[in-house]
Amino acid sequence: LGSLRTEVDLVFPLLHGPFGEDGTIQGLLELAGIPYIGGGVAASAVGMDKEIMKALFKQYGLPVGDYLVYRRHEWSSRPEQITATIEDRLGYPCFTKPANLGSSVGISKVHNRAELREAFKLALTYDRKVMVEAFLDGQEVECAVLGNDQPEASLPGEIVPGAEFYDYEDKYVKNDSERIIPARLSPEQTAEVQTLAIKSFKAIDCAGMGRVDFFVLKSGQVIVNEINTIPGFTEISMYPKLWAASGVPYPELIMRLAELALERERERHRG
Structure with missing residues (x-):
């Protein structure tokens, strides 16, 4: 780890699933003293375990499905x-x-x-x-969050699945889903989604980036589904698309994420 520290200034851990998104690699990087983009050990672990995530959301008064x-x-x-x-x-x-x-x-x-x-x-x-x-019958809506202790929310986007639901094939292979930015929501619903996205981000003490997924029911009710602490960054991924539509182009987004990671590292050493 000591030799690694002299060669790496900042890590962008674009790793999904166990070991990459659950706090494991984040803990390794903290042990090595290497700054990294995204949520810390606790936020990553909570974001990976959907049972704990939803229990925490309920404790914070966020609306979740049964x-x-x-x-x-x-x-x-x-x-x-x-x-x-x-x-x-x-x-x-x-x-x-x-x-x-x-x-x-x-x-x-x-x-x-x-x-x-x-x-x-x-x-x-x-x-x-x-x-x-x-099963929640409604629109599938996503909102990107950027920041540390004072996060911002993007314009929400909408996913219209090409299959029966938005599965792995649809996300990464077939790309049959339709992505609509901004989402087809009322101004009031848009504001509610953005507010709940930031509250969800803060509830797990996330940092840097996060994407919060919602269902907007036919009744108009907004339900928080889950938060992703390492959202996708492929050419079809919603996180960079949402920020581009919100006035933050891709190069600026990457720079801001790097700055947020370094800012958090400085804060961590302040105690």
């Missing part, structure tokens, strides 16, 4: 009881996903008991915890 979480041993020992609980509380369709993963890997949209069994089997290949979420 959900249930089960461990591997629980599903193995009482699948029929869990199935009945899911059907009674959430109904079909619902979504299952690994609690600690990203990029929509391992997610299933479930319509019946047979699909639920297969969905749990899939999710449990990735994680010991499975989150089951109620």
Whole structure:
């Protein structure tokens, strides 16, 4: 680590999923004394574990959809009881996903008991915890956040999935989804999304960057789905597109992220 420190001024950890987005690499960089872009160890860990993230959001009074979480041993020992609980509380369709993963890997949209069994089997290949979420019928909206202790929110954008839902293939391979910036929201809804994005960012004590995903229901209610502490930076990713539409072009965005990382490093050494 000592020799690495002399060669690296700043790290931009564009790594998704376990070890890259869960606080592991962030902890390594802090041990090495190397500044890095994005959330710290705690924010990254909370942002990766959807159960803890949603519990924290609820504690901060943020609106979240209904959900249930089960461990591997629980599903193995009482699948029929869990199935009945899911059907009674959430109904079909619902979504299952690994609690600690990203990029929509391992997610299933479930319509019946047979699909639920297969969905749990899939999710449990990735994680010991499975989150089951109620289906929310509405617009899928994303908002980018930039900053440290005084973050700013971008214009919201909207995802219209090309498949039944916005899955890994749609995000990274097929690119069949339609991206609409700004999102088709009222001025009041836009302001609410931006406010909730900043509150979500602050709730997990995030830093640098984050993308907050929402559902805007047909009733007009805005629901916080999750925060991504390392949003995508591919040519089709929403985070840079949202900031470009908000007046922050890509080169300026990268420079601001670097400045925010160095600012946080100075703050950390101040104690």
